[in-house]
Amino acid sequence: MADARPGRRTLLVAQILLVLAAAGLWEVSRLTWVELRTFDGLSPPRLVTLSGAQWSSGLLPLALVLLAGAIAALAVRGWALRALAVLVAIASLAAGYLAVSTLEMPDVAVRAADLVRVPVVELVGSQRHHAGPVITLVIAVGALVGAALLMRAAATDKGASTRYVTPGARRSMARRAGDDGVNMSERMMWDALDEGHDPTEQSGESTSASGNDSAPEPDTEGR
Numbered sequence: 067m068a069d070a071r072p073g074r075r076t077l078l079v080a081q082i083l084l085v086l087a088a089a090g091l092w093e094v095s096r097l098t099w100v101e102l103r104t105f106d107g108l109s110p111p112r113l114v115t116l117s118g119a120q121w122s123s124g125l126l127p128l129a130l131v132l133l134a135g136a137i138a139a140l141a142v143r144g145w146a147l148r149a150l151a152v153l154v155a156i157a158s159l160a161a162g163y164l165a166v167s168t169l170e171m172p173d174v175a176v177r178a179a180d181l182v183r184v185p186v187v188e189l190v191g192s193q194r195h196h197a198g199p200v201i202t203l204v205i206a207v208g209a210l211v212g213a214a215l216l217m218r219a220a221a222t223d224k225g226a227s228t229r230y231v232t233p234g235a236r237r238s239m240a241r242r243a244g245d246d247g248v249n250m251s252e253r254m255m256w257d258a259l260d261e262g263h264d265p266t267e268q269s270g271e272s273t274s275a276s277g278n279d280s281a282p283e284p285d286t287e288g289r
Contacts, residue, residue, distance in 0.1 A: 073222030077139060080215035084136035084154065087209040090201065091129035091161065095119040097198040099168065100178045103190040111190060114182050118198045121181065122164045125202070131157040132209055139216060151216035158213060162206035165199040 095118040102114040118125050135154040142150055168174070175192035179185070 073219050076215050076222060077219040080212045080219060081136045081139050083208050083212035083215070084132045084139075087158070087205045087212065088129045088133035088136065090205040090208075091125050091132065094198050094201050094205070095125040095129070097201075098195050099198045100174050100195065101193040102175065102178050102182065102184060103192070104184050104188045105190050106188045114184060116178050116181060118202070121168070121178070124160065124164060128157050128161050135216075139219075144220060147220035148217060151213045151220065154216060155210060155213035158206045158209035161209065162203055165202035165206060168194075168199040169196065169203075
């Protein structure tokens, strides 16, 4: 089981990162990203705030994707785990794009006014809060690291997949390895010894049999 521990640890770290990233996106969606000050000339000036979920409707779905990825990593292996890692990487890149686009946007007032259905002529001022986008960018990097760890766990699990083979199947593999002249792994040899069999017996018999087949028969004619 020692060969499986590195892969399990890697998978566990990836799942923790994805769960934290999902929780972080959910929390960020509740933060204030943009504030608008409006005045229509009749009523007193108003302050309109936009949360992360209002500013970007993709934050919560991305959080659900990351959480689902963390849960699905418990049940999938091999190529399915690799596909899951790619999906998580795409979600993390999407979250990073949302953060960077918000930070790089020259003026957020027009888009914010359109989102809350406020006429642009009533805008008095706007303020962009950088905490939400910056935290989202950090979360995206963490989720991308989680995707890389999922891919690494899939590669490690491929090398340790033989631990799921039953003892009978391993003995059959050992016998075939002996017949073909292939060296048996240490684990196969121990499994054979646990069952009370000599792991070298089959290969010895095969060698003896092949030697007997090739030995010339004695000439008994005339006796």
